Amino acid sequence: MNARMKRFDIWSMITAAIFVGYIVFLALPLFMLLIKSFFDGTTGEFSLAYFTKFFSKAYYMNAVWNSIKVTVSVTILAIVVAGPLAYVMSTIKIKGSTTIRILILISSMSAPFIGAYAWILLLGRSGIITKFLSQVFGIEMPDIYGFSGILLVLTLQLSPLIFMYVSGALKNVDHSLLEAAESMNVTGLRKMWKVLVPLITPTLLAGGLLVFMRAFADFGTPMLIGEGYRTVPVLIFNEFISEVGGDDGFAAAISVIVVLFATTVFLLQKYVANRKSYSMSALNPIEPKKIKGVANIAAHVYVYLFTIVAMMPQVYVAYTSFQKTSGKIFVPGYSLDSYRAAFSKVGDSILNTFLLASITIVIITLSASLIAYVTVKRKGAVANVLDTFTMLPYIVPGSILGIALLVTFNKQPLMLSGTAAILIAAFVIRRLPYTIRSSAAVLHQVSDSIEEAAISLGSSPMRTFFKVTMPMMISGVIAGAIISWISVITELSTSIILYTGSTRTMTVAVYTEVVRGNYGVAAALSTLLTVATVLSLLLFFKLTGKKEVSM
Structure with a gap:
């Protein structure tokens, strides 16, 4: 009985919850994408027509060879x-x-x-x-x-x-x-x-x-x-x-x-x-x-x-970004007109970017800490499978993950398309590995005996984690969170698929303004992104004492 209770402790429930998250927001969308590719969009019948169309036309194969x-x-x-x-x-x-x-x-x-x-x-x-x-x-x-x-x-x-x-x-x-x-x-x-x-x-x-x-x-x-x-x-x-x-x-x-x-x-x-x-x-x-x-x-x-x-x-x-503009072109002279135009025309995208990124990083920080602990300290078959799950976002391009999420969550009971939640879910899944890796690297150096001593003194497993283990791995967590933050605010491939008018981000706004030829506004927004990136890196260097980043 004791062995069974030990096996199904609080960490087992946390591991199960993490698996559910990955299954719902990564495995299920990819599976739905797979199913959709094998069924005709008009008749709903099983078909290989999409694959036949792709491999039979030089237009599509040329794109593949171009990418390679x-x-x-x-x-x-x-x-x-x-x-x-x-x-x-x-x-x-x-x-x-x-x-x-x-x-x-x-x-x-x-x-x-x-x-x-x-x-x-x-x-x-x-x-x-x-x-x-x-x-x-x-x-x-x-x-x-x-x-x-x-x-x-x-x-x-x-x-x-x-x-x-x-x-x-x-x-x-x-x-x-x-x-x-x-x-x-x-x-x-x-x-x-x-x-x-x-x-x-x-x-x-x-x-x-x-x-x-x-x-x-x-x-x-x-x-x-x-x-x-x-x-x-x-x-x-x-x-x-x-x-x-x-x-x-x-x-x-x-x-x-x-x-x-x-x-x-x-x-x-x-x-x-x-x-x-x-x-x-x-x-x-x-x-x-x-x-x-x-x-x-x-x-x-x-x-x-x-x-x-x-x-x-x-x-x-x-x-x-500091040059004067006349319509869509730069003219001699300097001003802050591009920044004024950026805040007045697409100011909501600036707020959206930092709000969505902040929520994402809070979720990533907590999730990565728990996942890193499970994969490092709770060794076994389950931990190995979870570690494999964390590697999948490296393989799946952002645009494909965005499409998979839209295909899966565009109807009830979980209608997320068009909301900020689907963007946050995509950002978390894609950028979680950065913080997991940096957290796990620090956690490998934390001796098990420290936790065992705390538990032997009556501390619960979760209290031990948050009061003893977490402070020792916080440097790795923060380092990974900052790198995840930078990658979230500069993300385009997922955002361009999932955004709506109310959830547009700065990268989408920059891309849109460049396509429209509004180079001044695009330059101002790009500069703001660069400044945010530099400040984030300086914070990373200050907190870690490093002058380099381990990817």
Whole structure:
């Protein structure tokens, strides 16, 4: 009897409640999406017509190949650009390295579509750089639109993720391995390729997977700068929300194909990473050293140039937000008119963004703390299944989750479509993993004996959790919550599917204003988002004492 009571304690009920939440807001919507893809929208009969239509027409297959081309290219470029950058920053003393790391981090935290909008202003047909090079030097810049523009924006946006992953991995490499290689006359790039790359391969694969998934799921960038270069997220959006009547069944079928493809890539990455994994403990970690000559100059130029280019979109958007506008175009002179227009025209979106994000973070903080505790301290089959559930949002693109939630909750008994609740549910499901991971990382370091001592003194399990365990894991919870907050306020792909006039967010407002050509208002809103992101990161650094983020 005692064993049974111990098995079904308060934590068992909490685990069951967490499972119910995931089943209702993640598993059930995805299942409903699957069902919808196999039944004809008109007759209601079982049919493979949607899948036949998708695979039989070159129009749809081209979108798939476009997405694969973009994601593979972005992933490879991000590794090629950011891998050496992390190596240089880890092994060579770079002046202002702390500031540079923070700027690189900031460049990765803004919404990708804001970068697309900024590069249109810089390198578009009427862009400032385009016109300057044409008028002064007679140089005609290549077209920024289409594949090349998407590649530029996403590579600059996602390279910092590889930089952060590789930088963290290099801290665990023992310097004696490099010294041993040098003693065998293995130096320079050969040393990096023969010694370091095999050691950090699992990290490169993990970072590469994250870049791949984000690039594959991105909606705003190809929508703004693609100009006909259609990718799968754009295709799904157009099929689901069409001016001539969208076909949600066909959109569901495409979504199922995308999820299966993403799952295959995820499992393949896990398989390769497990086969290539190494256990590393750096007793003599790599430390940046001062070097001289051409190598030192080249290292500084490389680091500074990347940082400048990565930060250029945010800086230029902020600059244009203070320019005067005449109608939809910028004119000479400076004013706060764009900010006044932003608050008067779409001020509700600013309030909605921070209100929805605040509610989301409260739910995420409590849920992540409980989930992290269950998966770390309540080891077993149930905890392993729950841990798998928490990984699913990494695989499911935001637009697909949005469609799945709309398909599931657009009728009674749980009518959520058109409400703020469905947006909050989507935000929580998508961004919960960030806080779970950071909370679990801290919880692994908390000894079980501390809790056992509290319980032996008469404290209940829940009182022990909130009074003893929670204070010890609070740093990880707060760190993850801040990163989740940043990702929520810059979210577009889910918001664009789920929003209504009363629940419009800042990212949706920016996207809408860019499409309408109201660049001043879009710049003002984008700058407000960037300021909120920077302030959030500064708070993260202050509370954690770190100058980097573990993704």
